Amino acid sequence: MKNKVSRLEDKGQRGGSLMEFVFIAPWFFMLLVGIVAAGNLFFAHNALVDATRRGARFATMTAAATPAGTLRTTNGCDTTGPNLAAIQNYAIYGNTAGTGENVSGLSPSNICVEYSGFGVATGTVTVSIVNFNRSFVIPGISQVINMPPYRTTLSGESAGASPNVCP
DSSP states (O other), X not given: XXXXXXXXXXXXXXXXXXXXXXXXXXXXXXXXXXXXXXXXXXXXXXXXXXXXXXHHHHHHTSOSSSSTTOOBOOSSSOSSOTTHXXXXXXXXXXXXXXXXXXXXXXXXGGEEXXXXXXXXXXXXXXXXXXXXXXXXXXXXXXXXXXXXXXXXXXXXXXXXXXXXXXX
């Protein structure tokens, strides 16, 4: 009959699993943290795309000039529009008051609104996110990423003007 040797008594195999864990675990956990960090960066990307779309939809329905519906063209970012702050707040917070949660870390200075022949059912409005930086953090590696400009352009709709009502 053969003499059975238990695993604990086998001197050549003691601690082998522990050594495998010591060498593999740091790489595994770094990979896991990297996946979470990349997911966070992808979430920020989606939030920025959504912010430009939300802001552009709101801008198409909002007056760009006084009186409402007057054609307007800007060279670059608008700085004097009557509803500029409301558009920026809507893009960031989803409301004109500028209250609520700002998940992406945007500020009004990151929101650029441009008009091109914009008026009632004519021209376009473009809402962009510019100069936005996002921190990409993995333990031991920290990088600030300059996000690309996100941009949504839509055609003019009501431009804040009430439709004419036939008598």
